[in-house]
Amino acid sequence: MAMDLxxxxxxxxxxxxxxxxxxxxxxxxMKTVHAVDDVSLTIQKGRTFGLVGExxxxxxxxxxxxxxxxxxxxxxxxxxxQDVLNMDPKTLMGFRKKxxxxxxxxxxxxxxRMTVGKIIAEPLLMRExxxxxxxxxxxxxxxxxxxxxxxxxxxxxxxxxxSGGQARRIGVARAIALNPIFIMADEPTSGLDIxxxxxxLNLMQDLQDKLDITYLWVSHxxxxxxxxxxxxxxxxxxxxxxxGQTKDVFxxxxxxxxxxxxxAVPQVSASQQKKTIFLEGEIPSPINPPSGCRFRTRCPQVxxxxxxxxxxxxxxxxxxxxxxxxHRAN
Amino acid sequence: MNTTLSKVIPGQxxxxxxxxxxxxxxxKAIVKVKGGLLGAVFISIMLLxxxxxxxxxxxxxxxxxIVHRFAGPGxxxxxxxxxLGRDILSRIIxxxxxxxxxxxxxxGLSSIIGVFLGVMAGYNEGEKIxxxxxxxxxxxxxxxxxxxxxxxVAVLGPSLVNVVMALAFTAFPFYGRIARxxxxxxKEADYIKAAEAMGQKPLTIILRHITPNIMAPVxxxxxxxxATMIIWESGLSFLGLGVRPPTASWGIMLRNGYKYIQVSPWxxxxxxxxxxxxxxxxxxxxxGLRVALDPKERER
Amino acid sequence: MKKEDPLLEVSKLTLDYRxxxxxxxxxxxxxxxxxxxEIMGVAGExxxxxxxxxxxxxxxLPKIAEITRGEILFEGRDLLKFSEDEMNQxxxxxxxxxxxxxxxxxxxxxxxxxxxMTDILRVQExxxxxxxxxxxxxxxxxxxxxxxxxxxxxxxxxxxYPFEFSGGMKQRVMIGxxxxxxxxxxxxxxxxxALDVTIEAQINRLISDLAAEYGTSVLYIxxxxxxxxxxxxxxxxxxxxxxxxxxxxxxxxxxxxHPYSAALLESLPSRQARGKRLLSIPGFxxxxxxxxxxxxxxxxxxxxxxxxxxxxxxxxxxxxxxxxACFLDKKRGRKRWQWI
Numbered sequence: 001m002a003m004d005l006x007x008x009x010x011x012x013x014x015x016x017x018x019x020x021x022x023x024x025x026x027x028x029x030m031k032t033v034h035a036v037d038d039v040s041l042t043i044q045k046g047r048t049f050g051l052v053g054e055x056x057x058x059x060x061x062x063x064x065x066x067x068x069x070x071x072x073x074x075x076x077x078x079x080x081x082q083d084v085l086n087m088d089p090k091t092l093m094g095f096r097k098k099x100x101x102x103x104x105x106x107x108x109x110x111x112x113r114m115t116v117g118k119i120i121a122e123p124l125l126m127r128e129x130x131x132x133x134x135x136x137x138x139x140x141x142x143x144x145x146x147x148x149x150x151x152x153x154x155x156x157x158x159x160x161x162x163s164g165g166q167a168r169r170i171g172v173a174r175a176i177a178l179n180p181i182f183i184m185a186d187e188p189t190s191g192l193d194i195x196x197x198x199x200x201l202n203l204m205q206d207l208q209d210k211l212d213i214t215y216l217w218v219s220h221x222x223x224x225x226x227x228x229x230x231x232x233x234x235x236x237x238x239x240x241x242x243x244g245q246t247k248d249v250f251x252x253x254x255x256x257x258x259x260x261x262x263x264a265v266p267q268v269s270a271s272q273q274k275k276t277i278f279l280e281g282e283i284p285s286p287i288n289p290p291s292g293c294r295f296r297t298r299c300p301q302v303x304x305x306x307x308x309x310x311x312x313x314x315x316x317x318x319x320x321x322x323x324x325x326x327h328r329a330n
Numbered sequence: 331m332n333t334t335l336s337k338v339i340p341g342q343x344x345x346x347x348x349x350x351x352x353x354x355x356x357x358k359a360i361v362k363v364k365g366g367l368l369g370a371v372f373i374s375i376m377l378l379x380x381x382x383x384x385x386x387x388x389x390x391x392x393x394x395x396i397v398h399r400f401a402g403p404g405x406x407x408x409x410x411x412x413x414l415g416r417d418i419l420s421r422i423i424x425x426x427x428x429x430x431x432x433x434x435x436x437x438g439l440s441s442i443i444g445v446f447l448g449v450m451a452g453y454n455e456g457e458k459i460x461x462x463x464x465x466x467x468x469x470x471x472x473x474x475x476x477x478x479x480x481x482x483v484a485v486l487g488p489s490l491v492n493v494v495m496a497l498a499f500t501a502f503p504f505y506g507r508i509a510r511x512x513x514x515x516x517k518e519a520d521y522i523k524a525a526e527a528m529g530q531k532p533l534t535i536i537l538r539h540i541t542p543n544i545m546a547p548v549x550x551x552x553x554x555x556x557a558t559m560i561i562w563e564s565g566l567s568f569l570g571l572g573v574r575p576p577t578a579s580w581g582i583m584l585r586n587g588y589k590y591i592q593v594s595p596w597x598x599x600x601x602x603x604x605x606x607x608x609x610x611x612x613x614x615x616x617x618g619l620r621v622a623l624d625p626k627e628r629e630r
Numbered sequence: 631m632k633k634e635d636p637l638l639e640v641s642k643l644t645l646d647y648r649x650x651x652x653x654x655x656x657x658x659x660x661x662x663x664x665x666x667x668e669i670m671g672v673a674g675e676x677x678x679x680x681x682x683x684x685x686x687x688x689x690x691l692p693k694i695a696e697i698t699r700g701e702i703l704f705e706g707r708d709l710l711k712f713s714e715d716e717m718n719q720x721x722x723x724x725x726x727x728x729x730x731x732x733x734x735x736x737x738x739x740x741x742x743x744x745x746x747m748t749d750i751l752r753v754q755e756x757x758x759x760x761x762x763x764x765x766x767x768x769x770x771x772x773x774x775x776x777x778x779x780x781x782x783x784x785x786x787x788x789x790x791y792p793f794e795f796s797g798g799m800k801q802r803v804m805i806g807x808x809x810x811x812x813x814x815x816x817x818x819x820x821x822x823x824a825l826d827v828t829i830e831a832q833i834n835r836l837i838s839d840l841a842a843e844y845g846t847s848v849l850y851i852x853x854x855x856x857x858x859x860x861x862x863x864x865x866x867x868x869x870x871x872x873x874x875x876x877x878x879x880x881x882x883x884x885x886x887x888h889p890y891s892a893a894l895l896e897s898l899p900s901r902q903a904r905g906k907r908l909l910s911i912p913g914f915x916x917x918x919x920x921x922x923x924x925x926x927x928x929x930x931x932x933x934x935x936x937x938x939x940x941x942x943x944x945x946x947x948x949x950x951x952x953x954x955a956c957f958l959d960k961k962r963g964r965k966r967w968q969w970i
Binding site: 064067069092093096097100101103104105108109110111112113114122123126174178 | 519520521523524525526527528539542543
């Protein structure tokens with residue numbers, strides 16, 4: 001029975017724009033971006049949890065909140081039972097070693113003025129309490145580079161000297177340097193070619209098998225999420241609309257947004273004629289989300305009550321949750 | 331690591347390129363920029379003059395030879411002599427030492443103080459310290475630079491050290507503003523987030539991640555600024571508020587040359603050319619230096 | 631019934647980029663035909679030359695690009711022989727249009743949509759009829775264009791600035807400007823790569839609807855095979871400046887006749903079950919100034935044979951309408967290429 005590694009409860013992360021006095025007097029006043037609005041989910045150890053959604057859905061912000069890169073408004077994030085948001089510095093240090101992340105921008109996440117070797121060595125130097133022998137340090141760095149199929153000569157080079165796929169792999173090497181048990185991968189194959197992306201996916205799978213890492217896989221690429229993740233959640237404008245095991249979500253597509261999203265993904269399928277559901281209109285802004293169900297402005301199956309009552313996540317059986325008035329709890 | 335990669339990796343054991351590699355790359359980069367090499371050569375000449383003045387000057391710069399005063403360029407005195415018969419060439423070379431000291435001293439001091447304060451302000455954007463530092467920068471900057479420098483030197487008394495300190499004080503807000511603006515954009519970068527996610531201490535983040543990445547515009551300014559500082563020094567000395575005579579500084583030479591311009595144009599020509607030469611040297615070199623230090627400019 | 635001449639016929643187009651002493655062969659003897667009303671997908675990974683091909687057709691290449699061979703016959707005339715003036719007056723924006731990946735880079739942030747659209751329409755009118763017309767005329771045209779792309783309340787939207795539009799809407803504006811009844815050929819370079827999935831579906835449907843309505847042919851460049859599979863009638867797969875395979879979408883994707891095409895398909899997570907490895911093609915794309923002898927793919931090919939290392943395979947028709955550049959295909963017939 002897999003244990004809960006991460007337990008997020010009622011998390012809210014808001015951003016504020018136009019905080020100043022002048023805006024209040026002359027402008028429209030302060031605007032609140034409800035980036036993550038009351039999200040609860042559980043990630044089990046050893047499994048991959050996929051988080052999908054389009055622009056403005058809050059998936060990246062959710063990830064950043066877990067790592068305390070942005071401040072949460074309210075809620076809890078339990079990592080191995082301890083609340084990340086209220087940790088004392090010592091425990092926080094421990095958390096920061098066990099949980100790592102891989103950034104979407106494979107070049108931007110590396111200091112352009114540091115060599116790759118120093119970039120990978122940085123977490124290693126933080127791990128050791130005493131000073132590390134130069135020789136040993138190099139060995140460690142070289143081992144990490146080999147683990148991602150880069151040769152040890154790369155340590156002397158600068159990030160801009162590498163291709164996109166290689167840069168991504170350096171980011172992975174840095175992430176695994178501290179032997180983490182949890183890694184969040186934010187769009188790990190964005191900007192990569194088909195074959196380079198395949199290399200990265202294979203690498204991530206291999207590392208998961210060898211090192212027993214739990215992944216939070218944030219991606220807008222549904223094919224990838226279907227391939228990589230065991231469980232998944234679909235987000236829309238800061239809320240989770242459907243969640244469960246990946247196979248259940250893809251089979252049932254209980255929420256109209258999930259259905260439209262999956263049907264919109266272009267497929268190279270051999271023969272099947274796909275029936276794409278086209279959603280009309282644009283994705284609303286997270287500053288002023290629609291009342292009631294946030295998806296109602298584009299939902300092909302919208303009903304009257306969707307405007308006034310916000311649907312809550314209900315269990316459809318077997319841990320498959322959906323927030324839609326079409327599937328009301330009995 | 332709990333994987334089975336336990337073999338020893340032979341070969342080049344370093345996390346950074348060898349210093350010889352770095353130097354040769356830097357050299358190549360400086361040469362690549364138009365005029366960078368020329369600037370480097372000019373700077374080398376100036377530094378040579380500055381450090382080795384006592385060995386390369388044909389005459390003692392203060393040795394007077396009234397009989398041969400106001401001489402034009404000739405075999406005895408390559409650039410001529412001034413109103414006291416002192417060899418102009420030797421004075422130019424010693425003046426170079428003053429120029430270099432002032433340029434490096436004033437710019438060095440102001441940039442170190444300015445960048446440090448600027449990064450502090452930028453990293454703590456929105457906090458009280460940020461507001462205080464911006465206020466400080468603005469107050470100092472609102473004084474016209476020349477008035478401020480004059481005032482400080484007038485109070486402290488003219489001397490090389492005081493000139494350097496005065497100039498440094500007038501210039502530090504300039505660097506502060508640049509550093510702060512750069513810091514504001516750099517601190518949003520993903521690699522800063524990566525360092526934070528690792529649990530890195532703020533001071534380390536400032537020194538290791540932020541400061542090196544804001545230096546590019548600072549370095550360009552350094553170069554331009556050095557040229558400007560030489561002009562300031564000349565100006566202050568010209569007004570009699572710089573180094574004290576009989577020290578040979580280009581500014582003092584300009585002042586004397588100005589007095590006697592009808593008698594001997596050479597007295598003012600050579601120091602003016604020297605100042606121009608120094609400005610060109612620093613401008614070209616600073617551009618080359620910026621390119622050389624930027625890893626992105628390296629050949630793949 | 632007489633077969634109509636193709637709208638676009640590219641023959642043996644060869645193009646080099648000159649970077650100092652290095653000469654990168656970006657396009658190598660590229661040859662294909664595009665019929666009227668057809669949507670042709672151009673697929674390939676980065677550096678294969680697909681963007682270069684698009685820019686070459688509309689002649690927007692940088693100065694360092696040098697076309698050393700070949701011709702681009704558009705409506706029977708060789709575009710390479712057109713002068714810049716002729717291209718601007720008759721071709722660009724009128725008969726041939728191009729849209730790009732990032733519409734925000736194509737729109738000036740300090741001008742309203744109305745100003746930008748009417749400016750272009752005015753220039754085009756000048757080229758076509760050399761008449762001066764009142765601003766109202768162009769404003770109405772702009773509204774018409776916006777309406778055709780499905781933007782709601784177009785008259786009000788005209789006074790917006792680009793930052794007030796979402797990514798999808800900006801791309802609609804670009805499509806509206808690019809596609810009109812007079813457009814014969816639309817070049818789309820990664821037009822929807824930067825958009826969200828549901829918006830991408832909308833925009834691609836818009837492109838295919840408008841192209842059908844106006845009879846426009848589309849050369850759709852993308853690295854996303856799924857998009858091409860759903861949108862394009864025919865596909866060409868490029869690698870290191872050459873076309874490796876070309877044919878109808880179903881021919882190429884259902885029974886690829888080139889090992890590289892098959893390899894790309896086996897690298898897709900959508901075609902593989904959870905837990906199974908994806909194909910990772912060994913090696914790397916060679917730099918374009920150091921292409922290997924013989925077939926440029928041979929160092930990475932699983933099925934390589936001796937002849938591949940010595941001679942360049944000719945681009946030939948394998949079966950009706952299905953072309954391929956591989957020696958082995960003829961020997962093995964249309965058998966599937968299984969990498970893993």
